[in-house]
Amino acid sequence: MVETLKDELRTFESRRDELLGTSLGRWVLIHDGELVGAFETQADAINVGFQRFGNVPFLVKQVVPVEVPQDYVSNHLGI
Amino acid sequence: MPSFTVAVPDLRAIGPIVEVRIAVPQAVEAILVSGGQPVPSPVSMAAMIDTGASGTVIQAGVAARLGLHPVGVVSISTPSSTGVLCAQYAVRLIFPNNVVGEAVVIEAPLAGQHIQGLIGRDVLSQAVLVYIGYTNQFTVSF
Numbered sequence: 001m002v003e004t005l006k007d008e009l010r011t012f013e014s015r016r017d018e019l020l021g022t023s024l025g026r027w028v029l030i031h032d033g034e035l036v037g038a039f040e041t042q043a044d045a046i047n048v049g050f051q052r053f054g055n056v057p058f059l060v061k062q063v064v065p066v067e068v069p070q071d072y073v074s075n076h077l078g079i
Numbered sequence: 080m081p082s083f084t085v086a087v088p089d090l091r092a093i094g095p096i097v098e099v100r101i102a103v104p105q106a107v108e109a110i111l112v113s114g115g116q117p118v119p120s121p122v123s124m125a126a127m128i129d130t131g132a133s134g135t136v137i138q139a140g141v142a143a144r145l146g147l148h149p150v151g152v153v154s155i156s157t158p159s160s161t162g163v164l165c166a167q168y169a170v171r172l173i174f175p176n177n178v179v180g181e182a183v184v185i186e187a188p189l190a191g192q193h194i195q196g197l198i199g200r201d202v203l204s205q206a207v208l209v210y211i212g213y214t215n216q217f218t219v220s221f
Binding site: 002004005009042043046047049050051054055056057058059060061067069070071072073074075076077078079 | 104106110111127129131146148149150151152154155157158159160162163164165166169183187188190191192194197199
């Protein structure tokens with residue numbers, strides 16, 4: 001389901017400890033396996049991604065010590 | 080305050096379902112227009128207002144129909160699974176009365192459902208939801 005962003009996810013995981021020290025709570029933008037920057041909001045990071053790279057895949061992810069999964073209490077999702 | 084009201088025949092049985100159109104976000108529309116490329120038409124879907132969903136969901140395949148690419152990955156938990164990674168997409172949500180907002184949604188299969196989307200608490204965090212069960216209608220104001 002997320003095969004497209006596997007390089008970006010690998011970059012995020014490999015730099016997580018460093019980012020926790022420098023960018024805790026911020027949203028990082030990663031494209032083509034390279035860290036582009038850290039931003040105050042998710043929308044800021046996404047807009048920069050579109051402006052710099054166009055309509056292509058990129059990863060925007062918040063830097064947090066523990067990622068809390070989104071929760072879905074009903075059985076609507078076929079997952 | 081922009082708002083829409085939906086009346087359904089049996090709110091208890093059917094649930095708070097609204098017709099919403101999913102479109103490319105403004106940033107992508109600007110890229111397409113500046114490149115002389117056509118802007119995909121919005122995709123219409125029946126979506127349930129779901130206070131049990133922390134995030135908004137669109138049916139698998141909708142993003143591809145809009146020519147969108149993922150902008151994130153998030154882990155989700157459902158009653159039958161935990162830690163499933165889902166792709167996230169930036170989209171524009173167009174509700175009745177031309178109430179428009181942008182959101183980052185996940186794409187997931189909703190096969191076999193009478194709905195093709197969930198409006199979750201991420202969108203509702205910006206809204207007032209009034210659920211009037213005895214008149215079979217609900218209102219969402221932003």
